Amino acid sequence: MELQSTLTCPKCGHVETETMPTDACQFFYDCKGCAVVLRPNAGDCCVFCSFGTVPCPPIQEARATGSEPTCCG
Known part of the structure; x- marks a missing residue:
């Protein structure tokens, strides 16, 4: 799992x-x-899923396992 993401404003x-x-998900940056x-x-x-080069960890995990993301409740 990648934990670094490059955000572009x-x-x-x-x-x-x-x-x-x-x-947790990061709603504001x-x-x-x-x-x-x-x-x-x-x-x-x-914000990482919207503006980052790498999606957030819950989305990465869901893609890797083929499951539904358990992100942000």
């Missing part, structure tokens, strides 16, 4: 690599380039 294009939490607060796109569970 859709507003300013700033790129930042972050470590994803393994015990403050862009370090323009200070906009990123929120997941409709249908995504977290």
Whole structure:
């Protein structure tokens, strides 16, 4: 499982690599380039699934096992 994901801000294009939490989804992320607060796109569970290069750990696990994601309750 990959725990590093590179987020790209859709507003300013700033790129930042972050470590994803393994015990919860991250709904908000403050862009370090323009200070906009990123929120997941409709249908995504977290900012990593919307703006990251790697989806969050629960989604990675679900894809690997072919099960339903147990993300965000």
